Amino acid sequence: MKHYIGIDLGGTFIKGGIVNELGEIVISDKTPTEVEKGDLGVAANIARLAKDLLDRAGLTTGDVEGLGIGSPGMIDSAEGNVVYANNLGWENFRICDEISRLLGGIPVKIGNDANVAALGEVKFGAARNYNSAIMITLGTGVGGGIVVDGKxxxxxxxxGAExxxxxxxxxGEQCSCGRRGCFEAYSSATALIRDTRRAMEAHPDSKMWEIGSTDAVTGKTVFDYAPTDVYAKEVLDSYxxxxxxxxxxxxxxxxxxxxxxxxxVCAQGDNLIVPLQAIMDxxxxAGSKGPRVPILIAELENSAGLLGAAALLM
Amino acid sequence: MKHYIGIDLGGTFIKGGIVNELGEIVISDKTPTEVEKGDLGVAANIARLAKDLLDRAGLTTGDVEGLGIGSPGMIDSAEGNVVYANNLGWENFRICDEISRLLGGIPVKIGNDANVAALGEVKFGAARNYNSAIMITLGTGVGGGIVVDGKxxxxxxxxGAExxxxxxxxxGEQCSCGRRGCFEAYSSATALIRDTRRAMEAHPDSKMWEIGSTDAVTGKTVFDYAPTDVYAKEVLDSYxxxxxxxxxxxxxxxxxxxxxxxxxVCAQGDNLIVPLQAIMDxxxxAGSKGPRVPILIAELENSAGLLGAAALLM
Known part of the structure; x- marks a missing residue:
């Protein structure tokens, strides 16, 4: 059985795990990122976490195929280089070379965290029976990953993959990227909350005011009230x-x-997926002349990054 | 020197050529498609054209690496199958098997014509120094091809690649695909002509009326009049x-x-490209933090299909 080290690098924590070729997480743990220690300091923390996990699993660097990293920012995976990562404060840090050096020369690969999560879902998650998938994550912003023929x-x-x-x-609506009318400015959780608040403010008679104030709005509010409140229904339909x-x-x-x-937002399950699929179909x-594109909810949640990072070496 | 047969299959003519590994067309010719003869009849015409070209070049099927086809319609290239081609009247025709059978078992590959033209431009045309390109063709509609890492x-x-x-x-504007507001409904030559006519009809004082009537409008009209007519300038800027x-x-x-x-529309050269590139940049x-994306005009024109078809085997 082959083993891999997966690392999910965040601004606050580094999560790591040892993953086998079936996508099972043998052991996992996390450690503070300590961004203030700079790029080499963080790389040392990643290597230390990896060594600790290997020790606890009774393995050595010789027993794993390599280490994969999902990182925020713009990542040149071919060069193993973090080109630019705003929330780590890094520019052009060749992290793979450094970590490989610290771990006895094992192969180290890196990808952008959203891309890596998409790869994890294709290898081991909701799209494990497929080779090609587009993953869209609806959060504060809208992130994505593109997997074609397993790559x-x-x-x-x-x-790319923005x-x-x-x-x-x-x-249309102002987007954080500087343009107007982006997909993110309508489909992020942030956008849904913005539109819910606007509807409440425009309609003092909305049942949504039962939640108290617009401060209490979440991405769930319009789903809760759509069956009984026409204003909630309007916001949900538009979303x-x-x-x-x-x-x-x-x-x-x-x-x-x-x-x-x-x-x-995907916690809403069929309330979200069923109407989306109807519009898609x-x-x-070319309608039904081409192959259907099913819309599925991602499965791996917090472990997508770690499993996808390991999958970079598979 | 390796040689390949390239076929550009259209509704009226089949164009064919023998192409060498440098992308030089050694010999080329065309023959009527004769759609009325059905799928097997057209396949026979393709094989006959290929044999004729080989004869005239002093080659046999054993001297070429294979035959590639650029075809209209929805093409399953992995299966060598024309899934659906409206203007050929075909559904599920496994053309590659048939043509290979007629040509002594040589390898035969097929792709959608817009995709194949993009591949031709990447291998031998304007993007020959690059491995990844998006090609957008502004015609009656808007076609495209996606090449990543040479594939x-x-x-x-x-x-895909619609x-x-x-x-x-x-x-926005009604699109031929059934949706509203598609890129094609704003960026095709058809859309540019539509908007030019609308501007003339709305503005009887437009200098564009010098062309006589709205029937005389082409994709060139607003480019000709933009320097001297504010209404032409408005249409061009919006386009x-x-x-x-x-x-x-x-x-x-x-x-x-x-x-x-x-x-x-690309005949306008810098009048088109310079303002587009400025908006792109x-x-x-992430602006200049990421690599610049230069916009170039395709070079191969009518031979893109033939060269791209040959490139399917390279």
Whole structure:
């Protein structure tokens, strides 16, 4: 049985695990990132965590195929280089060379965290029966990953797969990227909360005011009130239509075997997926002449990053 | 020197050529498609053209690496199958097996014509110094091809790369695909002509009326009049802004090494490319932190299909 070390690098914690070729996490743990120690300091923390996990599993560096890292930022995976990572404060840090040096020369690979999570879902999660998938994560922003024939499409210097940043409503809502009308500005949890608050403020008679104030709005509010409040229903319908619009764009570009959705909003399950799939089936290019694109909810949650990082070496 | 047969299959003519590994067309010719003879009849015409070209070049089937076809429609390249081609009247025709049988068992590959043209440009045309490119062809519709690491991304059953069919203006102009506001509905030559006519009809004082009537409008009209007619300038500016919007979407998704534009509008050269590139550089995700995406004009014109078809075997 082959083993791999997976590392999920975040701004606060480094999560690590030893993963076998079946995608089982043999052992896992976490340690503070300590961004203030700089790039070499963080790399040392990653290596220390990896060694500790190996020790506890009764393994040595010679027993694993290598170490994979999911990292925030713009990652040049071919060069093993963090080109730019705002929340780590790094620019052009060749992390793979450094960690390999600290771990006896084992192979080390890296990818952007959203991309790596998509790879994890394709290898071991909701898309494990497929080779090609687009994953869209609906969080504070909208992140994404592209897997074609089992491989990540990351773009030149890893700067691609910014799947939240396609304009779907020209001149529309301001997006964090500087453009207006991006998919993210309509489909993120942030956007859903913004639109829920706007609806409450515009309609003092909305039942949604039962929650007390607009400060109490979450991504769940409109789902809770849609069955009984017309204003909640309007916000939810609009959210689903914009989300479907972006997903169909990706279906027409990639015609993936499957589209995966991740993020907190997915806890709504069929209330989200059923109407999305209906719009997809109706509006996808060439309708039923081409293969259907099922929309599924991602499964791996917090372990997607760790498993996907390990999968970089598979 | 290796040789290949390239076939550009159209609804009216089959164009064929023998191409060497440098992308030089040794000999080429065309023959009527004769769609009315059905799928097997057309396949026989392709095989006959291929044999004739080989004879005239003093070669036999044993002297070539294989035959590649660029075909309209939805093409499952892995299966060598034309899944659906409206203007040939075909459904599920396993053309590669048939042509290989007629040509002594040589390898035969097929791809969608827009995809194959993109591959031709990457191997031998404007993107020959790059491995990854998005090609967008601005014609009656908007076609496209995706090349990553020298390989086409075609989607499940070849149904992807419908790059004209992403919504950029939700609820906007009606598109031929059934949705509203697609990139194609703003950036095709058809859309440019539509908007030029609308501007003339709305403004009887436009200098564009010098052309006589709205029937005389072409994709060139607004370029000719933009320097002297404010209404022409408005249409042109809007055309370029919408085109840039779609191109930046593709830059953010793929971060390709280069974007190629094809189609008649590209005869405008710098009048088109310079303003597009300025918007791209300003609005692409993360601005200058990521690698620049240059916009180039495709070079191969009518031979892109033939060269790209040959390149399917390289």
């Amino acid at each position: 990540l499409i990351e773009g030149n210097k890893g700067a 799947l939240g940043h396609i304009v779907i409503v020209r001149g 689903i239509e914009h989300l479907a619009c972006g997903l169909i764009n990706y279906a027409n570009i990639f015609r993936p075997e499957v589209i995966l959705l991740g993020g907190g 109706r509006e996808i290019y | 086409l991304i075609e989607g499940n059953k070849g149904a 790059l004209g069919h992403i919504v950029i203006v939700r609820g 370029i802004e919408h085109l840039a919007c779609g191109l930046i979407n593709y830059a953010n998704i793929f971060r390709p090494e280069v974007i190629l534009l094809g189609g008649g 300003r609005e692409i995700y």
